[in-house]
Amino acid sequence: QSALTQPRSVSGSPGQSVTISCTGTSNDVGNYNYVSWYQQYPDKAPKLMIYDVTKRPSGVPDRFSGSKSGNTASLTISGLQAEDEADYYCCSYAGSPLFGTGTKVTVL
Amino acid sequence: EVQLVESGGGLVKPGGSLRLSCAASGFPFSTYFMNWVRQAPGKGLEWVSSISGSGNYIYYADSVKGRFTISRDNAKNSLYLQMHSLRAEDTAVYYCASEYCSGGTCYTWTFDYWGQGTRVTVSS
Numbered sequence: 001q002s003a004l005t006q007p008r009s010v011s012g013s014p015g016q017s018v019t020i021s022c023t024g025t026s027n028d029v030g031n032y033n034y035v036s037w038y039q040q041y042p043d044k045a046p047k048l049m050i051y052d053v054t055k056r057p058s059g060v061p062d063r064f065s066g067s068k069s070g071n072t073a074s075l076t077i078s079g080l081q082a083e084d085e086a087d088y089y090c091c092s093y094a095g096s097p098l099f100g101t102g103t104k105v106t107v108l
Numbered sequence: 109e110v111q112l113v114e115s116g117g118g119l120v121k122p123g124g125s126l127r128l129s130c131a132a133s134g135f136p137f138s139t140y141f142m143n144w145v146r147q148a149p150g151k152g153l154e155w156v157s158s159i160s161g162s163g164n165y166i167y168y169a170d171s172v173k174g175r176f177t178i179s180r181d182n183a184k185n186s187l188y189l190q191m192h193s194l195r196a197e198d199t200a201v202y203y204c205a206s207e208y209c210s211g212g213t214c215y216t217w218t219f220d221y222w223g224q225g226t227r228v229t230v231s232s
Contacts, residue, residue: 001170003152036218038153045203045222046145046153051215057208089153093217096167097143097155 004029004090004100011106012080020103022073022090030071034093037066037075039086046089050075082107110134110221112204117226124194124230130187130204130223138162138182141207141216144189146200147225156202157189158216172198194230201225 005023012018022029022037029035035053038046048057050066053073063078073092077084085107090100116128128144144156157178158167166178177190187204208220 034215034217038219040153045224046219047222048208048218048220051208051218057210057220091153091155091217091219096169097158097217097219099153099155102152 001028001094001096001098004092004098006088006090006100006103008101009104009106011108012077013108014080014082016080017076017078018080018105019077020075020088020090020105022075022092022100024071024073024092024094024098026071028071028092028094028098029068029073032093033068035066035068035073036091037064038089038091039084040089041086049088077105080107112206112221112223114202114204114223114226117202117228119229119231120194121232122195122230125190125192126194126228128189128191128202128204128226128228132185132187132204132206135206135221137185140209141214142180142187143205143207143219144178144187144202145205145219145222146198146202146228148197148200151200154200159187191228194228196230199228199230201227 037050040046053068111133113131139161143158175193203225205219206221208215208218
């Protein structure tokens with residue numbers, strides 16, 4: 001299995017919205033509603049931000065939202081803040097967990 | 109407070125072995141699916157292995173199958189990863205991570221609590 005495809009980087013100004021795509025196939029993203037998203041700061045452990053495509057764990061700001069269409073899942077960060085600058089990884093069930101390639105979000 | 113603390117990483121020669129440990133506290137460890145996820149230097153996350161709360165269900169990534177063994181000791185609230193026949197491509201930070209549980213429902217393939225990671229370097 002190849003990693004799910006994410007853009008290497010996305011950027012936005014404070015207050016703007018950015019969307020990170022996560023493209024898989026009909027064997028993973030397209031077949032299961034088990035997509036999760038993780039935020040990772042440099043040299044830190046990842047943090048769960050979204051699970052089951054659209055659900056937010058307690059404590060995650062509601063400006064983080066998830067969606068899916070066909071074989072592509074997306075994470076949208078609305079009202080971008082400086083603290084959102086981090087790496088983001090998607091993960092889909094595909095018979096086993098399959099992570100995305102990761103996206104660096106830069107706040108301009 | 110939930111804590112996952114990994115240990116056992118280090119420098120090992122190709123073909124060598126290493127045993128990683130993860131000490132858990134602050135949550136009902138014996139009821140949680142537990143996982144190992146690794147991250148090679150400058151690279152993305154890669155799922156390695158998972159084990160059910162009872163230890164009856166075990167899963168491995170193809171890249172480690174036959175070389176790595178996951179296990180747990182619920183009496184000691186500890187998770188382990190025995191690694192044999194190590195290769196340069198196994199060089200990574202290894203994280204233990206629990207499944208996510210909320211409102212009485214657990215999501216097996218979603219990773220919630222994470223440790224700080226332990227670094228494994230395979231080099232001659």
